[in-house]
Amino acid sequence: MRILLADDNAERARAVAHVLAADPGLVVLHHRQTDLLADAVIALKPDIVLVDMARPDRDALEGIRQVTNRQDRPVVLFVDEDDPSFMEEAIMAGVSSYNVLDVPLRDVKPILRAAMALFQRHQQERDRLHKAESRLLERETVDRAKAILIRDRRLNEPEAYGWLRRQAMTRGLRIAEVAKDVVRGKEGSPA
């Protein structure tokens, strides 16, 4: 079976291709970013197209048989009507699959599942990175707020931190949010 992988994220595409290539029955095809996706489908004649849902040209795969009179085999969105939660999971992971109509469901599902697993892992890593970055940013903001309070209110460091904590408690905010306000100048000036 020929699988066209439409994913601009090179690292993720490599990982997906690596997993799929372990099955000797599968051929993984890539398309050049400079080519239109519709052209790649016509030229490479895949049985399955795995597509990153973040791509705007995903729409090129919809109704592709009607779109090109040269494509004789209809390409349809993969759907498992008996397993809506699987479909939901695939959408959440951000990957969808278009199949040539005569490829059976049981052949496609494991391939899509393998791709989903890698997309999910990628997403989790990105989320973790994002969280780590914002935590770092929050810590910097708290430090800057403390510095402002030490300067403007003549507090020492534990007092400055205590001030932030009290504000956070009375206003029902997180310390980082109060710190952000201080840095923006809303609370930092002496009363």
Place this chain on the structure above:
Amino acid sequence: MTPRMTTEVRIGVLRLADSAPVLVAQERGMFAELGLDVRLSVEPSWANLADKLAYGLLDAAVMLPPLVLASVLGLRGPKANLIVPMGLTHGGNSIVFGHGDGAHGIAHGDRPQVLEWLKSQPNPPRLGVVHHFSTHNLMLRYWLALAGACPDRDFETIVVPPEQVVDALAEGRIAGFCAGAPWGDVARLRGVGQIQVGTSSIWPAHPEKCLAVHGNWAVANALPMLALIRGLLRAQAVCDRPSEADDIASLLARPDGLGLPWQATRMALPGGSGIEQIRFHTGETWFPAHAHAVWFLRQMRRWGWLDADTDLIAAARMVYRPDLLAPAVHAEGLYSAACVLSLEGHARLPMPNDPAFSPALAIASSR
């Protein structure tokens, strides 16, 4: 502060000027004052909107009417339970051909001179549309057929995302396209193409984008649904004022939102200088006429996408739900609820002498 019940509603939009009513209702508090907590999701493709609506990851979305109909009828995958309680915009698309190969003369006279131009083409020219099941594709095909051409035999149509369509034309990968605002004007301003016709010339005040919601959501959330429609009706009226267009273009251009090009977007808004101006309110843009749905469905059948057995009138009635709109229009003081439904009799269609579609027949059979 009085605490009140708010309902969270997830609405999907694309990076298009047609998304304006949703953004305006959100930004100016129209949703909030009606008790809605709206979460916007900017999606990269129409397919994403259709899938997320179908699987309940979005409650509502700005959609292409033919794509909603195709989703309900199972033409793109699963049969989805989607409904259209209101229209959002009229007009805004244009058909553009590149400068090469003598395409200049096409728009001369009463009918497009497509056949003459085709004779000089060695291969079927390629035309780009934004989605297979789009108003753009159906109106482009309608226009080509009007000129005596056969869209399937004489042309090759491919789907190109709107942001890429001008580059594809400039690089000669397509000979022309039909796309929404502002891309026709962008092609003209960049000197890579000539606007043949605005789609409002083919079908005056044609329905363009609509609001689509999941059928189950609508049933389970009758009051939020009413509030959603009311908020959008208020925003549509604001979007139609030329005096607001500068502000709205700025809202659509915000980098943390849709990030649209300000100048070209301004040209497509009311009072703008582009080939087409989107209408949001005037001419009852919000009314989802069954006659419009039937026109789209008949065109889909005309091109062989729909079999002869599908009951088109029944499909139109199942998907287009002016009955859900009526109480909202009444509540907003625009028309009485009874009057709203009679707007069906005022629905306009293109070219009544077109043999592929007889409006008299459609109106007679939908009664």
